[in-house]
Every structure is written in structure tokens, then in C-alpha cells.
Amino acid sequence: xxxxxxxxxxxxxxxxxxxxxxxxxxxxxxxxxxxxxxxxxxxxxxxxxxxxxxxxxxxxxxxxxxxxxxxxxxxxxxxxxxxxxxxxxxxxxxxxxxxxxxxxxxxxxxxxxxxxxxxxxxxxxxxxxxxxxxxxxxxxxxxxxxxxxxxxxxxxxxxxxxxxxxxxxxxxxxxxxxxxxxxxxxxxxxxxxxxxxxxxxxxxxxxxxxxxxxxxxxxxxxxxxxxxxxxxxxxxxxxxxxxxxxxxxxxxxxxxxxxxxxxxxxxxxxxxxxxxxxxxxxxxxxxxxxxxxxxxxxxxxxxxxxxxxx
Amino acid sequence: xxxxxxxxxxxxxxxxxxxxxxxxxxxxxxxxxxxxxxxxxxxxxxxxxxxxxxxxxxxxxxxxxxxxxxxxxxxxxxxxxxxxxxxxxxxxxxxxxxxxxxxxxxxxxxxxxxxxxxxxxxxxxxxxxxxxxxxxxxxxxxxxxxxxxxxxxxxxxxxxxxxxxxxxxxxxxxxxxxxxxxxxxxxxxxxxxxxxxxxxxxxxxxxxxxxxxxxxxxxxxxxxxxxxxxxxxxxxxxxxxxxxxxxxxxxxxxxxxxxxxxxxxxxxxxxxxxxxxxxxxxxxxxxxxxxxxxxxxxxxxxxxxxxxxx
Numbered sequence: 001x002x003x004x005x006x007x008x009x010x011x012x013x014x015x016x017x018x019x020x021x022x023x024x025x026x027x028x029x030x031x032x033x034x035x036x037x038x039x040x041x042x043x044x045x046x047x048x049x050x051x052x053x054x055x056x057x058x059x060x061x062x063x064x065x066x067x068x069x070x071x072x073x074x075x076x077x078x079x080x081x082x083x084x085x086x087x088x089x090x091x092x093x094x095x096x097x098x099x100x101x102x103x104x105x106x107x108x109x110x111x112x113x114x115x116x117x118x119x120x121x122x123x124x125x126x127x128x129x130x131x132x133x134x135x136x137x138x139x140x141x142x143x144x145x146x147x148x149x150x151x152x153x154x155x156x157x158x159x160x161x162x163x164x165x166x167x168x169x170x171x172x173x174x175x176x177x178x179x180x181x182x183x184x185x186x187x188x189x190x191x192x193x194x195x196x197x198x199x200x201x202x203x204x205x206x207x208x209x210x211x212x213x214x215x216x217x218x219x220x221x222x223x224x225x226x227x228x229x230x231x232x233x234x235x236x237x238x239x240x241x242x243x244x245x246x247x248x249x250x251x252x253x254x255x256x257x258x259x260x261x262x263x264x265x266x267x268x269x270x271x272x273x274x275x276x277x278x279x280x281x282x283x284x285x286x287x288x289x290x291x292x293x294x295x296x297x298x299x300x301x302x303x304x305x306x307x308x309x310x
Numbered sequence: 311x312x313x314x315x316x317x318x319x320x321x322x323x324x325x326x327x328x329x330x331x332x333x334x335x336x337x338x339x340x341x342x343x344x345x346x347x348x349x350x351x352x353x354x355x356x357x358x359x360x361x362x363x364x365x366x367x368x369x370x371x372x373x374x375x376x377x378x379x380x381x382x383x384x385x386x387x388x389x390x391x392x393x394x395x396x397x398x399x400x401x402x403x404x405x406x407x408x409x410x411x412x413x414x415x416x417x418x419x420x421x422x423x424x425x426x427x428x429x430x431x432x433x434x435x436x437x438x439x440x441x442x443x444x445x446x447x448x449x450x451x452x453x454x455x456x457x458x459x460x461x462x463x464x465x466x467x468x469x470x471x472x473x474x475x476x477x478x479x480x481x482x483x484x485x486x487x488x489x490x491x492x493x494x495x496x497x498x499x500x501x502x503x504x505x506x507x508x509x510x511x512x513x514x515x516x517x518x519x520x521x522x523x524x525x526x527x528x529x530x531x532x533x534x535x536x537x538x539x540x541x542x543x544x545x546x547x548x549x550x551x552x553x554x555x556x557x558x559x560x561x562x563x564x565x566x567x568x569x570x571x572x573x574x575x576x577x578x579x580x581x582x583x584x585x586x587x588x589x590x591x592x593x594x595x596x597x598x599x600x601x602x603x604x605x606x607x608x609x610x611x612x613x614x615x616x617x618x619x620x
Contacts, residue, residue: 015437043355043357043452045356045357052405052438053438058438058439058440059438091352108329121342122333123342123343124342124347124359124360126361128369129365130365134442136361138359143353
């Protein structure tokens, strides 16, 4: 299961583990449940594929954002999941389940805008009636790439930890809107979060050993990488977006910035600059004690958003 | 959009057409919105992909069938969509959106049973909270096959029309359960409908020109093929399952039998027998007047199940 939508409680992780156990391990060359996306062989092809659902009232408060924003977010979350493996989503399928008279045109305004921005057209899907609006999106991207897709589990002791940009904008934007303050940049970051496929490809090509997108929250998502890689970390100076708090940056989800690890010899800043990308930010180093996860000398809180399902 | 779930009203077809228009035509070698599944190129690969959602209370009455049956149906509908192109689903992604304390283990008992039956393991997906239970499934299958995938649009005048088995079981089963009568075979056909990938592959390899699965109802689904192919038909003796009515067979959905067209020279019965498959049933012939669609000399009713979304 991918983690691009907020909301992994302990029960949910346990449910995902039970589901994964039903289907056994992936054959060589594939990656199944337990990362941002799956990598599968289909015939002679190797395909990256991710699926996430967003629900009105859960992932988007329609009193604060629009149906179009919900549509954008549903596709963007999946583009971000493939980006977190260093892959580019190129085709999408969308199932919309909702009450009669759901404004599909407005919903699709947002989906179409995101599809155009990231060159990922909708090629199929389904429309069905349901008591509440749920938009589920699947994206596919080529995974026959070299170097191969980056998983969560590859970080090694001594690897540097990088982030693609400052954090906290989405959480601060939501907080501001709930308080009746609309700060345009922060509100936009919440309404139309921007996935980072170009940054993900760059990190993969430059030698990233592990990667994830910030969807549940920095602390929770970094925690997935450290858990999977069985390393700890010592970080300093988490970059926080202007107008956001450190708590927004650590605990807020849906920033869709990427966090990755890479050997110390890799010059990420130069590599990103050559590609015309924003300079990534060095956060620190992977250490040998998986239980020791420090930011500015203090343990990193691990609170992501939590739902109850599972 | 695929049509594997019941419920295409006129408004829904119009909505699907508006959605398709947003994304333009598929490039050569691909098939996007408007068939049972999509065929896409991803890198050097050619992949068949379908996505459908099922909602509790809409596609399955949980007072009559179980969560496990809903899980089976969600995956089976998608396996059937690829079968309708003559393709075999080999990998699935599942997003489950539902209320807290949804019994995921029971739901996954049905998904797992279907995945095992059709060798289509779940490799990823998502769990999210939502006010109502929606299960959305995407399946992938190799589409780099020869002869190529079979679409709805290829039937020609003079082609014979075939069906893979007798119809009406799912509708009769549901009707019986609602009336408090449980006829085991019919009830099973409703609770655990059986997709027909082997029959789909056989029909494709033997020369099918157009194909669809019976999901909305025979009349509606055959209508999609005739519309897309711009032909009419003259049919006789629609096979009806014991215990079902002709109305069940014509208008009931979710039988998942396949209906296809093929040139008269093709000996389908021999080809199926060689593969150890049930003998398909010859229904009639494609004719030149698209407005003339006859069964036993009378116009075929076009009533599928109808929802309101869109």
C-alpha cells in the first residue's frame, strides 16, 4: 500500500501488513505492498504503478477547498508516489464514486489541470453512484529505467539526507483557512500541492539510495525510510516555509516534497543545478542506531495525521 | 471509462463523453476511454489496464451478500474488463475507502479468493477513511499480444455473434434472495460472478473482431458493440440459465459472460473444444442496418441497470 494520502494509524499499518501477507513476496524484479508505489512485470515490461483514494470531508474539506482542488489532489498524490521512486507517471485511471448530482465537470477541471501540468492524461476508469464522494486514481509510469527505481529500504550508514524544498506550507495553509485567514501561497499549497517528479528523477539518476514523498508528514515519512533501511539519523535545520511553524513542517502532511538519502560523495546541489531544478537542502546524515533519530539534537516526533480505518 | 459495473444511464454516458473529450484522442497503438479497458504504452511496454469501483449498498446489498462477496466482485469486474479485450489481468491494486471498523479482513477474504482463482495478486493500493464503503480496483495485463487486443468497434456485416454461456443467473439469483428464496447456483452467480479470461483469450486468438463482457446487461452491452461497430444484428434463441427468465438474461447485469463477433469462417466451437473450454453459443449475425437489432424477430430492449451519477 502506498502512503500518499494522510492517515496511517497503527491499526492501519497492521491492516496493511496483514493484507501484504495474504499475497506473499514479490518475485525478483518486482516490488509489491510496502513502498510508495509498486513495480511490476507485465509481459516483458516493467511498470511503476500507484493507487490512492481521496474522500470528500476526509482528505479535503469542501467548505474550504473546491471539488476541483479535490480532483487535483487525487491525481497529484499519485504522481508524487511515483516521483518518490524516481519515476514519472504518464497515464492515469480515475474512478469516481459519489452521490447523484456530484459536479463531475468541476471535479474534472482539477483532474484535467493536474493531468496537463504533469503530462499524465486520464485514459480510463469508472463512474459509479455511492453515498459519499470518493475519487480513486491509479497512475502508471515506465520503470524500465537505469539506475532502477528507488525504494525506501536502501539507505546506508553515512548516507546524507536531503529534502527537495521547505516544508509545512500545506499544513499552515489549512490552519490559516480554518482560522479564516487566507494567505495565498500557503492556501495554494494546501489546495493544489505540487508533486516533484523532476526532482525524483534527478535524485534517482544522481544516486539516491532511498526516497519517499512527504505525504503523511516529514517525521512519519522519514520514519518509514529509516525503518525500512534500519538506520537512524542526525539532522539539523529543517527548512520551514515562511508563515509555517516547525510543527507544520514536522507533522503536517501533503507537502509532496521529496526526502531522500544518498552517499556523501554525490554532489546533489550541482546535479540539480545542471538540470535547472531548485537546489535541494542537506539535512544531515544516516547513523547506525535505528532507535536514534535526532533533529537539532532532539528526538523527532513521529506524529503524522491519523485515520481510523483498519 | 469501462462499463463493468452496472449503472450507465444516459447522463452517465454523456459525462463519460465530456471526460473523454478533455483528454483528446489516444496516440497510435493506444486505446483510451470508451472501451472495456484501456491499452497504453508505458516506455516500450504495451499494457492493458482497467479500473472499476464498487460501492456497498449500490453494487452489493450487504443485507443479502457479504463483504467478502463485495471484495470478490470488485476484483472480478476488472478481470472481466480485460477478458473482454482478450487479455489476462495479472496484477491488481486496490483502494478501500470506508468507515472506521470496516471489516477489512472479511473484505480481503473475497479479494484474496478471486486473486488466487485468477492468478492476479494485489500488489499495492491504499486504505482511507470515508463515510461509505467504496472498493476501487485497477488491474494490469500484458497487451503486447498477437493478434492484438479486441475492441468493441471491429464487428463487420456478416460476422457471427457468439456468447460464452447462458445468461441471467446473477439477476435471477439476486431476485430470488430478495424474495427470501435461496437457489444455491443462482445465488452463487450473484455473489461470486465468474469472469472469463480463458474464453476471452480464445476468442481473440481465434479471430474475434469485437467483444464485450455482460456487465450492464446483455442488451445494453451488445448495444455498445453494435454502436461502436455501426452494425445491426439478427439473433435467435438467447440461452437462458435454468431458473432465470428471458428478462433476467436480456436486462440483468453482472453475468460476466463474454459476447463477441467473428467472421463466419471461424470455427469457434472447435477452437474452444481444443482448449478444453465450454462450447460457445452462436446467436446470429451482424447486419447492415445499425437501427435494426432483432432477437427472435423482435427489437432487443436496451434497458441495463441505471444509476444517477453524472
